[in-house]
Amino acid sequence: xxxxxxxxxxxxxxxxxxxxxxxxxxxxxxxxxxxxxxxxxxxxxxxxxxxxxxxxxxxxxxxxxxxxxxxxxxxxxxxxxxxxxxxxxxxxxxxxxxxxxxxxxxxxxxxxxxxxxxxxxxxxxxxxxxxxxxxxxxxxxxxxxxxxxxxxxxxxxxxxxxxxxxxxxxxxxxxxxxxxxxxxxxxxxxxxxxxxxxxxxxxxxxxxxxxxxxxxxxxxxxxxxxxxxxxxxxxxxxxxxxxxxxxxxxxxxxxxxxxxxxxxxxxxxxxxxxxxxxxxxx
Amino acid sequence: xxxxxxxxxxxxxxxxxxxxxxxxxxxxxxxxxxxxxxxxxxxxxxxxxxxxxxxxxxxxxxxxxxxxxxxxxxxxxxxxxxxxxxxxxxxxxxxxxxxxxxxxxxxxxxxxxxxxxxxxxxxxxxxxxxxxxxxxxxxxxxxxxxxxxxxxxxxxxxxxxxxxxxxxxxxxxxxxxxxxxxxxxxxxxxxxxxxxxxxxxxxxxxxxxxxxxxxxxxxxxxxxxxxxxxxxxxxxxxxxxxxxxxx
Ligand SMILES: Nc1ncnc2c1ncn2[C@@H]1O[C@H](COP(=O)(O)OP(=O)(O)OP(=O)(O)O)[C@@H](O)[C@H]1O
Ligand SMILES: [Mg+2]
Numbered sequence: 001x002x003x004x005x006x007x008x009x010x011x012x013x014x015x016x017x018x019x020x021x022x023x024x025x026x027x028x029x030x031x032x033x034x035x036x037x038x039x040x041x042x043x044x045x046x047x048x049x050x051x052x053x054x055x056x057x058x059x060x061x062x063x064x065x066x067x068x069x070x071x072x073x074x075x076x077x078x079x080x081x082x083x084x085x086x087x088x089x090x091x092x093x094x095x096x097x098x099x100x101x102x103x104x105x106x107x108x109x110x111x112x113x114x115x116x117x118x119x120x121x122x123x124x125x126x127x128x129x130x131x132x133x134x135x136x137x138x139x140x141x142x143x144x145x146x147x148x149x150x151x152x153x154x155x156x157x158x159x160x161x162x163x164x165x166x167x168x169x170x171x172x173x174x175x176x177x178x179x180x181x182x183x184x185x186x187x188x189x190x191x192x193x194x195x196x197x198x199x200x201x202x203x204x205x206x207x208x209x210x211x212x213x214x215x216x217x218x219x220x221x222x223x224x225x226x227x228x229x230x231x232x233x234x235x236x237x238x239x240x241x242x243x244x245x246x247x248x249x250x251x252x253x254x255x256x257x258x259x260x261x262x263x264x265x266x267x268x269x270x271x272x273x274x275x276x277x278x279x280x281x282x
Numbered sequence: 283x284x285x286x287x288x289x290x291x292x293x294x295x296x297x298x299x300x301x302x303x304x305x306x307x308x309x310x311x312x313x314x315x316x317x318x319x320x321x322x323x324x325x326x327x328x329x330x331x332x333x334x335x336x337x338x339x340x341x342x343x344x345x346x347x348x349x350x351x352x353x354x355x356x357x358x359x360x361x362x363x364x365x366x367x368x369x370x371x372x373x374x375x376x377x378x379x380x381x382x383x384x385x386x387x388x389x390x391x392x393x394x395x396x397x398x399x400x401x402x403x404x405x406x407x408x409x410x411x412x413x414x415x416x417x418x419x420x421x422x423x424x425x426x427x428x429x430x431x432x433x434x435x436x437x438x439x440x441x442x443x444x445x446x447x448x449x450x451x452x453x454x455x456x457x458x459x460x461x462x463x464x465x466x467x468x469x470x471x472x473x474x475x476x477x478x479x480x481x482x483x484x485x486x487x488x489x490x491x492x493x494x495x496x497x498x499x500x501x502x503x504x505x506x507x508x509x510x511x512x513x514x515x516x517x518x519x520x521x522x523x524x525x526x527x528x529x
Contacts, residue, residue, distance in 0.1 A: 199376075
């Protein structure tokens with residue numbers, strides 16, 4: 001039998017038989033489904049299952065603590081949202097400082113290099129502990145004493161170093177001819193960045209930046225080590241009291257609900273970006 | 283009067299001598315073509331004229347004044363001398379219109395309406411007015427190159443430098459760009475042109491310079507240089523071009 005769908009013909013350039021089109025999907029779906037069912041049967045039949053279920057998937061517990069975990073998750077997401085904006089700007093500043101040429105800008109350039117080297121080389125957890133506990137303990141007048149504030153600063157500092165490097169790779173990827181054209185038009189260094197280099201650089205690295213945003217979205221949970229009552233902390237408090245881990249599962253579900261859509265968006269943006277580049281070269 | 287005067291220009295890239303004591307003068311309204319093998323220093327010479335690359339010794343004068351003299355205002359150089367590159371180098375994140383008006387507005391502080399009016403005038407002249415709000419990627423190579431020429435002309439320069447502006451184009455698109463350049467010649471534009479199109483050089487040039495190893499080996503009107511070159515290396519170069527079917 002010949003399949004006459006115009007869509008398939010357009011995509012493949014030739015007519016596919018129904019069997020060739022559908023069979024692979026059927027087989028793979030059946031395989032996955034079978035594996036899941038077998039796995040499920042094994043789990044349900046295991047003698048430990050009731051205990052596991054009570055410990056990890058206890059619905060009553062989840063419902064009881066969910067409002068608190070959700071509230072904590074709100075803190076996670078607000079920190080994430082604010083950090084994202086600050087990082088986007090601060091990292092760009094760092095990348096620009098690093099790209100500057102000329103003796104006047106040398107100190108700024110060195111600052112940027114040292115900053116990036118230091119903060120990229122240290123574990124985020126260490127930075128969070130150092131800032132979150134250390135800065136409030138200093139009791140410096142005029143500076144905030146909230147460990148949430150300083151924890152967020154630690155995350156921002158650390159991620160900015162990565163994001164700055166991403167921006168820099170984007171700036172490096174802009175063709176030299178663009179700089180030559182800008183110079184030939186009489187643009188100064190700042191105008192060249194503003195009109196020629198940065199718009200292209202940011203467009204080129206936008207997918208990579210989104211990837212960093214996904215990573216940050218879950219890493220904000222590090223702030224729980226400071227005692228901040230975020231989703232993880234709330235879940236942990238309950239766990240410590242009752243030895244029931246269901247609330248951690250609830251927190252996990254919330255994080256997944258946030259990160260997976262963003263990851264899909266990143267995929268989509270990456271795909272669009274690749275299509276755009278392909279179009280340009282052909 | 284001389285628009286461009288290049289005197290004893292020498293340039294090294296590292297240890298490599300790229301331009302060796304070049305002397306070249308271009309009068310007002312004159313069109314001079316630079317020809318020569320790949321790597322002979324044509325692009326570098328062009329870029330020295332508007333200070334895109336630094337050189338080691340010698341002088342480049344525009345309108346009789348050294349481009350490095352303190353009296354020569356830097357902005358003036360880029361206003362008076364426009365350059366067009368082989369790879370167009372339009373800014374891809376900007377529309378055609380913004381590409382053209384960027385320098386007039388941001389560098390030379392000309393009002394938006396005024397610079398846009400002039401941009402439309404130039405676009406219309408080259409038959410591109412319907413692309414004003416397109417992005418460069420949406421244009422063909424020939425159209426992009428014509429936009430690049432318009433961009434270089436948007437500051438009303440007195441001198442245009444053109445670096446192999448047709449080298450990246452399909453043969454059927456070359457004609458449009460070349461006819462634009464010919465019309466610029468009719469308007470009296472002073473031009474220094476690097477080209478591999480010998481037929482075009484013969485049509486448009488008042489003089490042709492043959493560059494080899496960073497030196498100008500021969501300099502003559504097209505009829506003479508292309509038909510009866512004196513220097514054996516020029517003859518050899520033209521012979522190879524003829525063999526490649528490009529003359
Ligand atoms: N940025 C650079 N750094 C080092 N060497 C360079 C640089 N640019 C050019 N050169 C060298 O200078 C010489 C002249 O280069 P140039 O681009 O001026 O040649 P060209 O005559 O324009 O050649 P083509 O016809 O291939 O464009 C070449 O040998 C090249 O390798
Ligand atoms: Mg060249």
